[in-house]
Amino acid sequence: MKSFLHCLIILLSLQSYSCLAQNVTSESDTTLYQVFTKDGNSYIGTIVERNEEYIVLATKSIGTITIPADQIKEINKIIGSITDSRNWPYNFQTANYFASASAYGLKKGEGFYQNTWIFFNNFSYGVTDNFSIGAGVLATFFFAAEAPVWFTARLTTPVVEDKLNVGAGGVYGTLAGETFGFLYGMSTIGSRDANLTIGAGSGFVNGDFSDLFMTFAGNLRASRNFYLLLDAYVVENTLFAFIGGRSMLGRASLEYGLLTSSEFNVAGIPILGLTLPLHKK
Structure with missing residues (x-):
C-alpha cells in the first residue's frame, strides 16, 4: 500500500511538470493538428503559436491563420501525415x-x-x-x-x-x-x-x-x-x-x-x- 502511495506522489509530480511543459509551444514543431471551430469549419496545419487568447496555425491551403481561443471547439493531433494517406483522426x-x-x-x-x-x-x-x-x-x-x-x-x-x-x-x-x-x-x-x-x-x-x-x-x-x-x-x-x-x-x-x-x-x-x-x- 505504501509503495502505491509513493508511486501516486511521483505521478502527481510528473503531471505538474508536464502541465507546465505543455504551455510552451515550439515554433519548430511540425506536428499536424486539426482544429474544429464553433462555426462548423475545420483547419489542418502546424501550430506556430498558442496562448490563452488565440492560436496561430500554418496551413497549406490558406496560409497562416489566427483563430481566437473562444472560437475553438476542439483540437486533435493527426496521426501520420497528409502526404502518406494516413490522415487518421x-x-x-x-x-x-x-x-x-x-x-x-x-x-x-x-x-x-x-x-x-x-x-x-x-x-x-x-x-x-x-x-x-x-x-x-x-x-x-x-x-x-x-x-x-x-x-x-x-x-x-x-x-x-x-x-x-x-x-x-x-x-x-x-x-x-x-x-x-x-x-x-x-x-x-x-x-x-x-x-x-x-x-x-x-x-x-x-x-x-x-x-x-x-x-x-x-x-x-x-x-x-x-x-x-x-x-x-x-x-x-x-x-x-x-x-x-x-x-x-x-x-x-x-x-x-x-x-x-x-x-x-x-x-x-x-x-x-x-x-x-x-x-x-
Missing part, C-alpha cells in the same frame, strides 16, 4: 483495451458507455486531461439477483509526449454487503495507435489485499477504422487473455474476440462489446 477509445486501461487517459469532457454481452456495463468520463472517473454495473438483476456495482478513478500523465505515459488507478465496488476492488499502476510505451502497456496491482475483499497480479496489453491501429487488441492478465500464476479487434463505426466502436485461458476446457469464450461516445465532437 484522433480516437478517444484508445484509452481502453477490452477490459483494462492504458496510461493514455480520456481528455476533459470526453466520455463513453461500454456494454459487453448486455450484462457488463461501464461508464467513463474525463474530469481533466489527466483524471477520469467511472462507474459500472453487472446486470444480474435480469435474473432477480443482486447486482454488483463499482466505481473507478484513473490518473495519467505523459513522461515523453506520444512515447511514454504512466498512470495509476483504482476500483471500488459492493455486492451483498461485501466490498471489493483493486489498486493498480501502469506504463504505456508507444503512441495512442501503437502501444504496449505493462501494469501491476492488487485486489482486495473487505479490505484484505491479495497477491499481486500483472497485466500486459497492446493496441495496434492497422487501418483508419480497425485496431488489433491484446489484453492479458496473470493472476496466481494463471494467464487469462483477451485477443481480438476493434472496428470503428463512426465515433462508436465494436469490440470482438476470444477470452482464453489454460483453465478453460474450451479454446476460448467469444467476446462482443459496443462502445458509444457520451460527448459531442
Whole structure:
C-alpha cells in the first residue's frame, strides 16, 4: 500500500511538470493538428503559436491563420501525415483495451458507455486531461439477483509526449454487503495507435489485499477504422487473455474476440462489446 502511495506522489509530480511543459509551444514543431471551430469549419496545419487568447496555425491551403481561443471547439493531433494517406483522426477509445486501461487517459469532457454481452456495463468520463472517473454495473438483476456495482478513478500523465505515459488507478465496488476492488499502476510505451502497456496491482475483499497480479496489453491501429487488441492478465500464476479487434463505426466502436485461458476446457469464450461516445465532437 505504501509503495502505491509513493508511486501516486511521483505521478502527481510528473503531471505538474508536464502541465507546465505543455504551455510552451515550439515554433519548430511540425506536428499536424486539426482544429474544429464553433462555426462548423475545420483547419489542418502546424501550430506556430498558442496562448490563452488565440492560436496561430500554418496551413497549406490558406496560409497562416489566427483563430481566437473562444472560437475553438476542439483540437486533435493527426496521426501520420497528409502526404502518406494516413490522415487518421484522433480516437478517444484508445484509452481502453477490452477490459483494462492504458496510461493514455480520456481528455476533459470526453466520455463513453461500454456494454459487453448486455450484462457488463461501464461508464467513463474525463474530469481533466489527466483524471477520469467511472462507474459500472453487472446486470444480474435480469435474473432477480443482486447486482454488483463499482466505481473507478484513473490518473495519467505523459513522461515523453506520444512515447511514454504512466498512470495509476483504482476500483471500488459492493455486492451483498461485501466490498471489493483493486489498486493498480501502469506504463504505456508507444503512441495512442501503437502501444504496449505493462501494469501491476492488487485486489482486495473487505479490505484484505491479495497477491499481486500483472497485466500486459497492446493496441495496434492497422487501418483508419480497425485496431488489433491484446489484453492479458496473470493472476496466481494463471494467464487469462483477451485477443481480438476493434472496428470503428463512426465515433462508436465494436469490440470482438476470444477470452482464453489454460483453465478453460474450451479454446476460448467469444467476446462482443459496443462502445458509444457520451460527448459531442
